[in-house]
Amino acid sequence: MAFNEEPPNNTNSSQEQSQETNIHNQDKNENVSNNESTQNDNSNSSNKGKYWLIGCGAGCGCLVILIILVLAACVIFMKVSDSISSSDSENATHESKQEGNSRKAGGNDKEEALQRAETYAKSMYMSKKGIYNQLTSSSGDKFNSSTAKYAVNHLKDVDYKENALKTAEESSDNLHFSKKELTDYLKNDENSGQFTSEQVDYAMKHAKIDYKENALETAKHISDQSYSSKSQLEDELTSKDGRQFTKDEADYAMKHLKTDFKKNALKNAQRYMQDSIESKSELYNKLVEYDDFTEDEAKYAADNVKVDYKENALERAKSLSKNGDTSKSDIKDMLSSKDGFKFTEEEAQYAVDHLK
Numbered sequence: 001m002a003f004n005e006e007p008p009n010n011t012n013s014s015q016e017q018s019q020e021t022n023i024h025n026q027d028k029n030e031n032v033s034n035n036e037s038t039q040n041d042n043s044n045s046s047n048k049g050k051y052w053l054i055g056c057g058a059g060c061g062c063l064v065i066l067i068i069l070v071l072a073a074c075v076i077f078m079k080v081s082d083s084i085s086s087s088d089s090e091n092a093t094h095e096s097k098q099e100g101n102s103r104k105a106g107g108n109d110k111e112e113a114l115q116r117a118e119t120y121a122k123s124m125y126m127s128k129k130g131i132y133n134q135l136t137s138s139s140g141d142k143f144n145s146s147t148a149k150y151a152v153n154h155l156k157d158v159d160y161k162e163n164a165l166k167t168a169e170e171s172s173d174n175l176h177f178s179k180k181e182l183t184d185y186l187k188n189d190e191n192s193g194q195f196t197s198e199q200v201d202y203a204m205k206h207a208k209i210d211y212k213e214n215a216l217e218t219a220k221h222i223s224d225q226s227y228s229s230k231s232q233l234e235d236e237l238t239s240k241d242g243r244q245f246t247k248d249e250a251d252y253a254m255k256h257l258k259t260d261f262k263k264n265a266l267k268n269a270q271r272y273m274q275d276s277i278e279s280k281s282e283l284y285n286k287l288v289e290y291d292d293f294t295e296d297e298a299k300y301a302a303d304n305v306k307v308d309y310k311e312n313a314l315e316r317a318k319s320l321s322k323n324g325d326t327s328k329s330d331i332k333d334m335l336s337s338k339d340g341f342k343f344t345e346e347e348a349q350y351a352v353d354h355l356k
Helices: 010-105 110-122 128-136 145-153 160-175 179-188 197-206 210-224 228-237 247-256 261-273 278-289 293-303 309-323 328-336 345-353
Strands: none
Touching: 010 228, 110 128, 110 145, 110 293, 128 145, 160 179, 160 197, 179 197, 228 247, 261 278, 261 293, 278 293, 309 328, 309 345, 328 345
C-alpha cells in the first residue's frame, strides 16, 4: 500500500527560522552590549588611571621633595656625627695627654722621681739644689715641689762635697777654667753648679788642676778661633771681663804657645779685605791700632794679603766721582793724600786713568 507523504509545514518552518533569527540577533545584541560594556569599563578604568596620575602630580612632587630633604638631613646628620666623633676623639687624646702630664706634674710617682734623682746624684755628680731644679723644671722632669723634695730628701749615700770635687775636675778638663771661673761655675751654673760654699771650698781645695795648662789650652783655642794678636790674647786671659787667669798663668801660656802671630795678622787682613777697598797703608794702620799687632806683623800681613791695591784705588775713585762735580785731579789728590786714603801715587794715577 502506498502511503502519501505529508507536505512539509512551511508555516512551522518559517516560524522556526524566525525564532532562530531572533535568537541569533538577540545573542548578537547581547555580544554588542557586552562589548560596549567592556569598552566602557576599559575606558572608565583608563580614565581613572589618567585622572589618578593627574591628581598625583602635585602630591608626587611633594613626595620627591620630602625624600630629598630626608636624604639631605641624613647626610648632614652623618657629617655632624663624624665631626662630633672626631672632636671627641681629639678631646680624649688631649685629655689623655693632660692626664699623663698631670700624673707626672702631680707627683704621684715619687719612686720614679727618686730613681731619677739617684741618677743625677751618682752618675752626673749634681748638687742637691741642682737635682731639685732638674726634677721640677718645665724643661726637665716636671715633678711638683713636694715630689722633688721627697726625692732629694730620700737620697742615700750621696756625698755632695765629692760631687762638687768631681764636677770641678771634669769641667776643668773639658772647659779649661781658671780658678776664678771654676769657683763661679760650681756656685752659679744652673745645670752643673749650685753647690754650697762649703762644698765649693772643699772641691777647690782638693781638686788636682793645673791652671797654667788650662791657660795654655785656652790661649790655643782663642788664637785658633779669632786670630788674635799676642797683646789681645794676653788681655783676654787675664782681664776681669775675660778668663781671669793670673799673670803668672798667662805668662806661662804665652811662653809655651806655638802660634805664628804674623799668620794671625795675615788672616785678619784677608778678613778685612773681603768687604773693603782700603789701601795698603789703611790696612796696616788698622792691624796695628785696632788689633794690636806689632809693626812687623802688620807689615807682613799688608804685603802678603791677596789684594790688588790698584783696583781698590779705582773702586774708591768711582765712589768719589758719583756726585759728578769732582775732577779727576781732585780725586787723585784725595786718593794719595796722607789725610785721605793713602794710596801710592802709582795706584792713584792708575785709578784716574781708568775712571770712566
